[in-house]
Amino acid sequence: MNKSHYKTFINRVFLQPHFYILILFVFGVIFLFYEPVIGFVAMLLCVALLIFTLLWGKKGSQLEERTLNKDYDFHSIHKDVLSYFPFPFIMVDAHGWIKWYNPRIEEVIKAKNLVNKNIQNLFLDITADQFPKGKEQVTKTITVDNRHYNVYIDRVYLSQASGSQRTMYGLYFIDNTHNMILKEENLKQKVSIGLIFIDNYEEVMQSVEDVRRPLLIALIDRKLNSWAQQGEGIVKKLEKDQYLMLFYNEHLEKFRQKKFEILDEIRQIHIGNELPVTLSIGIGVNGKNLPQSMEYAKAAIDLALGRGGDQAVIKNVDKYSFYGGKTKEVEKSTRVKARMKAYAFREIIEESDEVLIMGHKNPDVDCLGAAIGVYRAAQLLGKKAYIVLNEPTSAIKTVYDKILESGEYEEKIFLNSIEAIGHTGEKTLVVVVDVHRPSYTECPELLELSKNIVVFDHHRRSAEFIDNAVLTYLEPFISSTCEMIAEILQYIVDKVKLKPIEADILLAGITIDTKNFVFKTGVRTFEAAAFLRRNGADSTRVRMLFQNDMESYQARAAAVKDARIYRKNMAISIAPSDLKNGAVIAAQAADELLNISGIKASFVMCSIKNDVMISARSLGDINVQLIMEKLGGGGHQTVAGAQFSEVPIDEVYDQLIEAIDEYLEEGAERR
Template sequence: MEKGKENLMLLIAAVYLLGVILLCIVYSNYKISLLLLPALGLLWYYLLFVKKDGKTLPQLIEPKMTFRQELWKNTLNELATAVALIDGGNKIIWKNKAFIDTFETAGEKIRHIDEIIPSDILKQSNEQCQEIELQNKHFYVKSVALPTNGRGNSRNYRAIFIEDIEDLYDLRLRLKEKEAAVCYFYVDNFDEIMSACPEENRPELLAKIEKTITQWVHNHNGLIRKYDDDKYLVMLNLGDFQKAEQANFNILDALREIKVSQVMTPTLSIGAAYGESTLTESNKLAQNALELCLGRGGDQVVVKAYGKTYFYGGKTKEVERYSRVRARVISHALRGLIEETDMVMVIGHLFLDMDALGAGVGLVSAVKSLNKPGYIILTPEQSPSVDSLMELLLSDEEMKKVFIGEKEALDKITKKTLLVVLDTHRPSLIMSEKVLEKAEKVVVIDHHRRGEKFIDKGLLVYLEPYASSTSEMVTELIQYMGDDIKITPLAATAMLSGIAVDTRNFAFKTGVRTFEAASFLRRAGADPILVYKLFQEEADAVYRRAKVIKRAEEFIEHVVISYYEEEPPNPTLAAAQAANSLIGLKGVYASFVLVPMGDKISVSGRSLGNINVQRILEKLGGGGHMTVAGAQLYGISMEEALEKVKQAVIDYMKEGESS
């Protein structure tokens, strides 16, 4: 205490002496000032640098602040949580024992915090606690700004707290494995295989199917309940369900090994869901997953979990299974909606093709038979692939009046207007999302395998992935609408061209009903020669395609890939035609052709059916059918795009999806 008073008195004396010197300088007494300066210097040196009781004056003046710093430093040092203090440049200026023991076990010093924690995670940890994985362990990371005590410190010191939560993470995993996955099993072709099987063998066949499914479920420690001849409800622990996922649901293969006849085997569709807060929600999602699975053609598994959808299987070729009864019911319902509306508007997808356009023309022709106005919505940037058909249609004065643009459609549409969406079910692919938004009555007619995103406001949805084309589906609907429905020969020709495009002149995805639809159109006046002329090409297009075929590369056995170096006049059609040409080569089972289109690269995939190009191009954000699919890649070079497609094919082959 005496030392404190002594230092205080010396400090006052030094300040007083400094004041006297300044007064002397002001009043020009320089000699006195010079005499006093050495005394002042000695006094300040003593006060600032000579230790009293082991401490200098600045340390004695602030004993409380030093005590607080030491207290916090010792406390943080003994924490089990790793702590590091960093400056504004992420440089570590102090770290506690737990930090050193956790992250510096190899002896290497960590000088900057972003050597172990990524910068983006570090920024997010300023707002909330982040869970991250470091050195194969799991941690919570939190960043806290340190106060500057109002001293204008601009170095932005922060404390980083890193808590080891590995035990908590393991506990969560164990609890998660006890969650339940809800599954719906559906034997796709139950009625067909029972009809094909001799009556005396049916009990044996049914027993084989039930035994295969039940045994698989019991092997995964699950619960199974049959609630219809071809339907089962299954519950599995999440841990066991994930093992089934890792095995790519081999139950699909096991069921296909049961032979009913030389050409028919049973196939299974599974819709599953988990990760919801209640079993009720999981059950609802599992039912939606089964619907999605059936909409994609069946013989596969669709899993919905934590807001994402996963697909497994989809191996077998699509066969004609859609019911004439359903087509008749949909037809009568559609006629009822048309009769109740004030007008019908038809809209297709972006990059319009002959199938969507032909189906639209046919439907509008049928609508006019019911004395209702009908329109087809087109955009100025419609695909050049329909130019030849559009030229034919616009040569007819009556047909010319049915084509309207987006703005005119938005002006005309009312609450009673019926909007029919053709050849797509994905909102992002529709030609005008504004029209879809404004329409209150919507019908969807499509033959593509159902994707995760779907137009959810449809009053009537007719989705049949087994049909060859939308034109075939619309033709069948027109047949069942009634004898009073007539279509013009021009409309019949347009619809026949749509079927011809999607079946590649009746070679692919062609069933009995495809030929029946073509026969109906021929009777209605469709001109096959005119359809043939629509597909005639310019010589330059053929020459360009020949170059693409020449540079084709077989990067995997039976799979080839090629590309256009420059954008052709009609890139989408050019890529599709080149892919068709490549698939016609002997020994080629699947082909992919890439073509530049402005700021993106379009990919066209074709297959003979034993390789699912839809599954491959879905990985790249595209879609389509098992034998015909496409995708578009943005912001990458042609070399990068080629590598992406090759890798997607390689990944597909590794999954064992080819047959």
């Protein structure tokens, strides 16, 4: 017998009065044989003690039961305590119906007779499905009449007369208004850091007379200082084209409300300069300290410059806000940057064992052409290279088949995602082309497995970005990624030799993205095309790559025919659904609609299985990139798009209309 059992035995036997009465009764029986009188008295005493013990025990149990189970008295005490509880309190059932509350809750909502009303009718932010399922406590933050409350919700079990339990919920309201005011005041007094860059300083200075340059600089400085003083801030010039600005957070809302009017004021400076001056502004807000706010500002200014400049970007911890972005990107005539990027890219390739080239999901000809160009660069440097492609889309099917049928490539050139992951190693280089958003790549897992990543892209930079790349070349003024790669190839080795099929595909990528050398075409675009022509590209073969069948042509014509004119200068249409090359047809129809007199922007939607895609085009007066960003897409000022999954096309149409209206209300349309 262990120790615990021994104690239990002692409590049950030796500490009970019945045990000693039994011993006394035994002695009485014994004395009955020797001393009958004493034995008889002892037995009577045992009987009397036994009766007294039984009667007292029953009465004591009844008294204890009445004391412990006097529900009315207990609940009245409990009710009185909660009535004078210093915090508002409500008791509700599992469905949110109020069963009891203390008077202090009436002070919160300025109402009475709340019993049998639902909690959601009084507080919209509190619903029954938010109640805790177990012992955990749920906390909610609500605002009532400009006062802030923390609501703590606990699960309570109440015993009923039948012996069963009923689940109830207690809600405690703690007034947190004072703390919220102090927090807001603290945020207002924090210092925000702004970095201001002049986007086209060199180009503007070259376009103005020497004697007017000091006056131009003085005007820019004066306008920036005047703007900063409106927010009680200061501006310090760091470089000839860079400024540092400090101001309190409470003035940031003024800048937001006026849409950073300084961008327009600087652009309107004309003292003989042929080009308008544009600014990029990056602001870091709510960092833990000044160094972190500076890091936010640097990330914001990088994003503003990557999106083409002439805009303000605010980074608030992990959220971005965008303002401006009205003007077209300014082409840089010098190719110094391209040469430096090419030299760095060559060194990275030489240090690698293998190169994996990856574009975006649903690749187009520009994406595949750029991948072919990087493939040739790796081959010229003696490295094995592969292109990651899960399935050729209708947009590249013709080009893809030409590559396989050409017989120019002995080894396997294309890998799917699973095969590509198997090729990753310590010295594997991953080159991303025509995309900079990780979630949009053909195989996002490669970005996590590889330490060596290079990014080539011509799209305006978005908030989502591949931030662990060892080399990034992102220039939104360049017409296409194929143009970018064509320039890079010229500096990879001394004598570049491309296969005719490769030159054709690179030229095809440039041709498509520039709409036959009409949009975003600069001097460097024609120089890249000339380089490809010298390496065997043929314009007739390129044109044959773009031929459509009769079904596709009729679908494009139907999309143009059914277009609706919106806001007098925008065309919106829905292309026939579930075609094998629906995305290409939508893009071609959007281009075709711009040929109609008076149309400044076009939007064509198409449904492909469970997805809906939008192709947006513009002549430059309307920034379709800003409109598509409101729908989760992106692109350029004149060419952009967006994609939806599991959303009906009618709902996408309504969202597009709403995004266009919001864009116009913000005054983003270039006047």
